Amino acid sequence: MADxxxxxxGGSGYxxxxxxxxxxLQGWTVxxxxxxxxxxxxxxxxxxxxNSRLRFFAADLTADAGWDQAMAGCSRVAHVASPLxxxxxxxxxxxxxxxxDGALRALRxxxxxxxxxxxxxxxxxxxxxxxxRGVHHFTEADWTQLDQPGLTPYIQSKTxxxxxARDWMATEGAGMEYCSINPSVVLGPVWSxxxxxxxxxxxxxxxxxxxxxxxxxxxxxxxxxxxxLHVRALMSPASMAGQRFIANDRFMKLRDIADVLRAxxxxxxxxxxxxxxxxxxxxxxxRFNPLARAVxxxxxxxxxxxxxxxxxxxxxxARPAEQSIxxxxxxxxxxxxxxx
Ligand code: NAP
Numbered sequence: 001m002a003d004x005x006x007x008x009x010g011g012s013g014y015x016x017x018x019x020x021x022x023x024x025l026q027g028w029t030v031x032x033x034x035x036x037x038x039x040x041x042x043x044x045x046x047x048x049x050x051n052s053r054l055r056f057f058a059a060d061l062t063a064d065a066g067w068d069q070a071m072a073g074c075s076r077v078a079h080v081a082s083p084l085x086x087x088x089x090x091x092x093x094x095x096x097x098x099x100x101d102g103a104l105r106a107l108r109x110x111x112x113x114x115x116x117x118x119x120x121x122x123x124x125x126x127x128x129x130x131x132x133r134g135v136h137h138f139t140e141a142d143w144t145q146l147d148q149p150g151l152t153p154y155i156q157s158k159t160x161x162x163x164x165a166r167d168w169m170a171t172e173g174a175g176m177e178y179c180s181i182n183p184s185v186v187l188g189p190v191w192s193x194x195x196x197x198x199x200x201x202x203x204x205x206x207x208x209x210x211x212x213x214x215x216x217x218x219x220x221x222x223x224x225x226x227x228x229l230h231v232r233a234l235m236s237p238a239s240m241a242g243q244r245f246i247a248n249d250r251f252m253k254l255r256d257i258a259d260v261l262r263a264x265x266x267x268x269x270x271x272x273x274x275x276x277x278x279x280x281x282x283x284x285x286x287r288f289n290p291l292a293r294a295v296x297x298x299x300x301x302x303x304x305x306x307x308x309x310x311x312x313x314x315x316x317x318a319r320p321a322e323q324s325i326x327x328x329x330x331x332x333x334x335x336x337x338x339x340x
Contacts, residue, residue, distance in 0.1 A: 003075040006234060007031040007115075009106060010081025011056065012043050014196035015121060015186060018227035019078060024049040026231070033059040033070050033081065046192050061102025067109035074113060076234045079106045080121040082161065086197040088152060088290045095157035103165045111176055117240060119233045120165055122180040124219060124246060125158040128303045135302040140182070140244040140309050150297035166242075179233055179243035183226045184219025184251075184305055187324040189331040202328045205258055206338045208271030214282045216298040217253035219305045220321035225249075232314040245310040249318040251303055257325055264326035268333060268340045 006023055010016045011032030020030050030053060034043060040056040047054065059066030061081060071077065082099045089095060103120060110118050128138045130145030144151070144159045151159075162180055169178040186198045195203075204210040229247050233240055252260075255276060262269045279299045285292035310316040332338040 003073070005029045005031065005074045006076045006078065007033070007071055007074040007110075008078045008080055009033045009059070009070075011047075012039055012194070013080060014190070014199070015183075015223055015226055015230075016078075016080040017043075017047060017191065018188075018223050019080065019230050020047055020054065021049055022227050022231050023234075024053045029053045029055070031055050031057060031070050031074055033057050033066065035060045061098040061105065064105060067105050068112060071106075071109045071113035071115060074110075074115055076117045076119070077106065077110045077115050078119045078121065078230050078234060079103060080230075082121065082157065084154065084197045086200050088294050092153035092156050095153045096160050099157035099161035100164045103161045104168055107165060107168050107173070107176075107178075111173065115176055117177045117179075117234060119230055119240070120162065120178065120180045121230070122162040122182045122244075123158040124182050124184045124248065124303070124305050125155040126162045126180075127182055127246065128305055129155045129159075131301075133300050135304075137304045137306065138246070139306050140246055152294050169242075177239060177241040179240040179245065181226065181229055181233060181245050181247055183229075183247040184221050184249075186223050186226055187220055187321075187328045188223035188225075189327045190335065190337070191331070193335060193337060195332075195337070199328055199332070201254070202257075202261070202325065203332055203338055205254075205261055205272050206269065206329050206332060206340065208273070210273060212273050212275035212277040213254040213258055214277045214295055214298075215253070215255075215279060215300055216295050217251055217256070217302065219248040219251045219303060220257075220324055221247045221249050221307075222319050222321075222324035222327075225316070225318045229310055229314065229316050232310075232316055236314060238313070243313070245314065245316075246305050246307045247310060247316075247318070248305040248307045249321040249324070251305070252321055260322050260325045261329055264322065265329055265340075269329070271340065
């Protein structure tokens with residue numbers, strides 16, 4: 001793979017931004033897609049990299065236009081774009097259709113352009129759900145069980161999209177390597193007011209709008225490390241065909257994250273709650289509140305997601321979740337997104 005041009009889809013996004021920066025700093029030319037080229041100047045300004053190494057293309061996950069042009073001349077692809085809303089949509093198809101069909105569009109265009117390696121940003125949402133309450137340990141061998149009740153549209157979208165991509169590769173993908181990166185909840189410094197939905201939970205703790213913590217938690221990983229894992233998967237001299245890499249530091253309960261904010265920020269964390277919500281109250285709220293409904297199946301669950309595979313195959317390491325949490329909060333304060 002002598003060619004040094006890579007496509008990163010969804011250049012306006014949180015993870016894609018860090019990935020594009022790392023790739024350009026390492027001497028790569030990056031093609032990136034946005035839905036609307038009117039966003040190009042603002043995204044360029046935020047990325048603040050050598051502009052001559054960055055080209056923008058208009059492409060939407062829900063339409064064919066633009067993907068062939070974006071892929072032309074690229075030897076590798078990081079397909080990062082997929083809808084990640086802060087709320088719960090009316091219909092699962094609002095997320096499933098763009099996630100699945102967008103991945104297939106990107107795969108088809110990549111194959112047609114002679115791309116050698118396709119790295120797809122999936123999620124632990126495709127690995128670790130539908131197992132019910134309790135303490136669970138997950139590896140890349142696991143898949144979310146789609147036939148179980150209570151899966152959010154986002155979880156469905158990531159599982160269906162990764163399955164569809166792997167199925168497509170099995171029948172149509174000869175000559176191209178495919179692997180997925182499966183991050184847990186991505187935190188770390190935010191660099192724009194248009195931040196990812198994963199950061200909202202830290203904002204809500206910090207500004208006091210989350211008045212008490214339900215008994216839920218999630219794996220935490222840093223956006224800088226997720227970008228680094230993509231770079232390693234894109235560039236590794238080893239075959240990445242069929243590989244799957246969990247990106248995670250460790251599982252934390254929401255109340256532990258609140259403790260980290262208080263310990264790390266001192267007086268700036270004065271609005272971070274010290275209270276817990278009992279499970280019965282979350283269940284009651286779930287009758288009329290879609291966000292409470294989305295977490296009710298999570299109550300009491302612990303999901304350990306092992307990143308040993310990424311460490312041993314790609315030499316990847318993750319910084320401590322505590323640092324990612326505090327860095328997220330500091331950036332939200334510095335950008336004026338949260339007033340403390
Ligand atoms: P983000 O900042 O919201 O980025 C999502 C990107 O997808 C944006 O560039 C968005 O473009 C693009 N997108 C959404 N719908 C699109 C459509 N119909 N057509 C074209 N582009 C579309 O979120 P992120 O955290 O960086 O997430 C990036 C990827 O990582 C996603 O695949 C997500 O599922 C995955 N992931 C994220 C986390 C996390 O905790 N953040 C964890 C695991 C996996 P616009 O700016 O135009 O909306």
